[in-house]
Amino acid sequence: MNAFVARHRLIVLAYLGMLVLLLVTSYFSPGFLSEANLRSSVVLAAFVGIVALGQTFVIIGGGIDLSVPWVLNCAAILMAILCGGQDLPLLWVGPLVLAAGALVGLINGIGVAIFGVPAIIMTLAANVILQGLIVIYTGGLPTPRAPEMIRFLSVGRLGPIPVIGILWFVLAIAASFLLSKTAFGRYLYAVGSSATVAEFSGVPTARTTILTYVLSGFTAALAGMLLTGYSGQAYLGMGDPYLFTSVAAVAIGGASILGGSGHYVGTIAGALVLTILAGLLPALGLSTGALMVVYGVVILVTVAIGSEAFASLLRLVLPMRAGRIGSRQP
Amino acid sequence: MRMRTMLLGGAVAAATMGAFQAPAVAADPYVIYLSNNFMGNDWRQQMIRSAEIAVKKGPLAGRVDLRIEQAEGTVQAQINSLNNIIREKPDAILIDAASQTALNPTVKRACDEGILVISFDQTLTEPCAYALSVDWDYTPRVLAEWVAEKIGGKGNVIIDRGLAGYEASIATTKATEEVLAKYPDIKIVGYFNGDFAPGPEQSGAAAVLAANPQVDAIVNMAYGTGAMQALKDAGRPMVPVTAFSFNGSAVACMETEGASCILGSNPPYLSAEAIKMAVEVLDTGKRPENRAILVPNSFFSTDPLPSKLFPETVIQKLEAGKNAFPDLSPGLFLPVSPDWVEITPQEAAGQS
16 A cells, blocks of 8 residues: 555555545535535536546656647537438448547557647647538538437436446556557556657667557547537537547646656546546635636646655655655656 | 617618618629628527628618638637738628727727728627627516516516626626516525536536525526527426527427526627628718617517517517427527518528
């Protein structure tokens, strides 16, 4: 147990932060811990969590994917239009849209890993291009309603448990398995720590990097389809909130934004922290401007608590326990 | 004061309507440009379609050579586009503006060239240009009064503040609060920011519902469907909601068990109204004195109640197939057609 805490100090801190925030929120918002609200919070966290899944892989590999907003939005609109409100077309539209998301990721990955375009430029450009394409494609037609099937996946439930919560759990297990138990996972940490060293050690760096972007495109597209179910319709701009939240969830979850460390288990805590925070703020009764300030500050503080600098500070203040708190996975 | 502008608006409408009946003898169609700065939402796209349809049939058929200019994105792009338009010396320019003030100098030049300029929807402050819109102060007051009366003048209300820092959101929220303040037993227990999008509206409403065990009504600035879904998710009974007239909202209000709603509107056919006004002014050569032209507001409700604040207000009862369309896109805006020309719901949705 101690060994686990020592190895995953940042992730443990993220969950502790989440618990503190949960207590504070339930104090200000008494209904927050009700079954119904916890359920709707899990649903909201799942969207962030699913977008942040691919983002976690990309960031661990030393990159960043800024194309998630419009990959998500394009997937949502494409699905809504191709399905025309019907369930049956979903059988081929679903895989098609996910493949399209993965394809965007593939292009991003090739741009970054093969052609050496900086990840920020590559994915930002992809984002803008997709935004333009979707305006051309829709050509002014409002999109139809979301198919009932996709609504069931995002707002339906089995007994007390939201369907999307189950889906998220399965994805989380798959992501954790990929990171911890496969050669791809080991390569990924190596590439993120130092691409050069990884290259000389025989790690297929390009393939590993490309795969992270493919994964990110896939999860963003999946989130786009599910989010359409949640809102009942697709609309332009629906992906915009998920750029900051997906990166913030990864950072709060203890991953280094420079790559080489982090885990999806941490990102889950990050997604939950952001969702609980969004639930806390309206309950405080602050003005809109003040809310935005508080939102930003809490995220910064949460990320700072997990940082190396904060750990060094702790070492100064608590010299006796420094060894244990400060030790880190090599 | 507000009533007076309303009446003036009505008077202008009546005067121009009268002029409209007169047989028109124009030979060549008027060249009218429509300058739009943004295509990124359903409303603007329906607005453009409404303009295109309105000049093809009814009283404007054959009267207008409509040229639509898209200046995507920035204020600068729209200024450039307007400069090009002015060089063509059209009869009139209609503008859905990127900025209330930044286009003013350019528009002033157009006026000085003798071109009729009518801004609509996102209007301009330039005095030489007309500003055609619905009455944004009146609409939220009717909605707030309805919701207050609907809950018997007593209870807890939560309010969607729209988009943070957006001027129209602030004004709408203020008007809502002023009306609700007249009911001493109504308490505003929470606010959220719906950002004019269904997702944020739903999560915002859900958060405020969690913080307040008793909520009796929800005032929304856009869809209302997010708020109703949040009620459902929280296992709460439906409460009266106010929203704006998206087809999807209207359909949800009619189909949701126990829902009662009122919907205010900002009709996309404002573009068609602007074209009609331009033709009337060009036909008669008479320019309305008041630059603010108010297009009549439409209201829809599952349970229309008479307005005491504005007795002249007509609130239509929602009816499937008549003023709301379950088979058409939820992103369609209602009402789809003014009364002087028929824009069918299918045409408005781009499905004809």
